[in-house]
Amino acid sequence: MENIKQEKAIMKPIIDPEQIKKAKEMAIYARNIAKNFFHSKKNDKKTIIFIAGVLSLIAIYLGISLYIKISALNKDPYSLEKINQYDITNLKTNTLTRNSIASATTIYDLIQNNEDIQDETQRYNKYKENLLYPYTYFLQYLLLPKLNIRKEPYTDILKTDILGRSFLEENPYNDINLLQRRTDFFSSTDQNEINQIKDIKINDIQEYENGIFGIKIDFSFVSPSKNALLFLTDKITTTSDEENISLLGEFFYYLRQQIKIDRKDFLDEQIKNGLFSGENNINKTLGYHFYNRIINDEDSDLVDDTTINRTIFTMMGCSPETESQCFYRFREKYRNIAGLAYTVGMKDNTNKTEDLKDFLKNMPPIIAVQEFMYTKVQESSIIKQNTSKFEGKISLEIYGQSISPEERDEIAVDLGKKCFADNKILSPEEVLNTINETIRKKSDLIEENQSKANSIRDLKTIIENIGTNYEGLSNYRKTIKLFEMYRMLNENGLCKTI
Structure with missing residues (x-):
């Protein structure tokens, strides 16, 4: 309130910008008409004088009106703060503002009411947040258990050893x-x-x-x-x-x-x-x-x-x-x-x-x-x-x-880091690339061990089948397939071999 009082003490007479604008426009308009008439030999001198006189009267009227308004504001500059100086019909009929308008007499009252409402809203939101704490930090894990069992509640640590x-x-x-x-x-x-x-x-x-x-x-x-x-x-x-x-x-x-x-x-x-x-x-x-x-x-x-x-x-x-x-x-x-x-x-x-x-x-x-x-x-x-x-x-x-797309991708990244030396993301395509690269680089060694060769070929067929249907699976089924592919790569000695 001290700031408001200080503002009132130094407040100066207020001139309506619209009135000044209109007066300037009329003056320019009168000047242009007079200029055109005086430079035209066809115009009658009496007509020119008559129009100039009319425009002068209008200018004098606007000037007197402006003076009266300025004088009134000089006598009571704080009247602009009063709500009854404005058309507040819409505010009175609006369900969100009519109660504030009914108890307010000045603009500052409206501002204070708005600040009070904001403070009350913040207190209410904090109250609701507190009521939700038992659910947010405990009950949700019992009432809506996570399908992603590999992620620890609270710590979000991913347990990649559950295979x-x-x-x-x-x-x-x-x-x-x-x-x-x-x-x-x-x-x-x-x-x-x-x-x-x-x-x-x-x-x-x-x-x-x-x-x-x-x-x-x-x-x-x-x-x-x-x-x-x-x-x-x-x-x-x-x-x-x-x-x-x-x-x-x-x-x-x-x-x-x-x-x-x-x-x-x-x-x-x-x-x-x-x-x-x-x-x-x-x-x-x-x-x-x-x-x-x-x-x-x-x-x-x-x-x-x-x-x-x-x-x-x-x-x-x-x-x-x-x-x-x-x-x-x-x-x-x-x-x-x-x-x-x-x-x-x-x-x-x-x-x-x-x-x-x-x-x-x-x-x-x-x-x-x-x-x-x-x-x-x-x-x-x-x-x-x-x-x-x-x-x-x-x-x-x-x-x-359920398992979110973000959790699914997080699992793919973590399993990729565990399996691939260059931190590739685990996916059916990347697993196939790993198998094909292994066959290309170590084909002689693989062929010497017929059992190993058959296992690699069978694995390739399995991964190709997984890749065919992978995009149509739900997030939960995709995560299962990701762990299955990681397990099969690991059991066949294909992790970190590139």
Whole structure:
């Protein structure tokens, strides 16, 4: 406001540029007409005098008008700041500005209102960013797991040693592992019962344009009891219901805040070691260690039962003195996520840390349920008389993060560096060039070893077939082919031979 006052103190009378422009134009126009008339012998002298007089009157009128306006501005130069001096009809009717106009009397009020709105927008965007931290730095790796299993979460380190047998063992998306994991997930319950999976069909991975992949799964089941059926339903709806996903985000938002308080020294030490740098290094550090504590059994005390309890107290807005009521309210809020509500939400549970770990480790990715139907079947045997079981069918799709073109190219570059002495990028064309160059340079040695010669020729045929279909493959399939080509080159001793 001091700057505004200083500007007011030194403000000078304002002359309307448009008025000056019009006066100059009229004067030039009058001069040109008079000049033309006086230089023309055909024009009547009276006519010339009349026109000159009219133009002079107009010039005098404009001059007087300009003088009056200048005088008025000299008396009250600050009137230009007032909004009522302008046509603000459009601003009054515009939904984005009408509220500001209603409370403003000067232009400076509008400027201040605009600055206040910008500040409020920045605060809101920061608030939304904070709400997304639990997802950005932790939950996304569980709810939307990456198809690129060779890239470490958080560090983005590429594991190029996952080849052959190790790839089959570590890849959760190959047919055998996927079938085993999903069958176990759907069949297990929290009691001495299992849901019998009668048949299951797992379709091929579908990569979508928005960077997401999906796997459609169809299976039929038999639940031995109502409790077993409900347990299966709870499992599926944990990550297929938007409200449940929102509740998960809320819980981990508060848990993250509590960990920052309770484990400040640990986090400060990890940040000091420099694993991550930049603006969000504390969020990356916290997410990294929490993820590895859950998924990779990292030995750390980042979370314990006390931290979990404090998180619940803060969430529910109560104190340790009212803890029984607090846990009850938590269970009510999270009752649709049974694996969380009836583990960490139980007051007398002394194993909350491990229960939370088990819940997260077994939590499915985001699911879209496309069909869920079941019927009640009455048991007719004498032993199981008056008991019921349930038969049903479920069709769903689980989602994750697909491999991006950039990640695919990164893999091609890294594998090329590992195989080729001159840092070429691995591709079907480059692999064929390597094979042909090897045959040309070492043809005598290869032909002497018939077995070696046959292997090289077979390899060339395989690579040619890969190259024929390579461009039509998805990014995921391309990365598999890249690793397969690298493995075959390496096993045949063709890496770094040029």
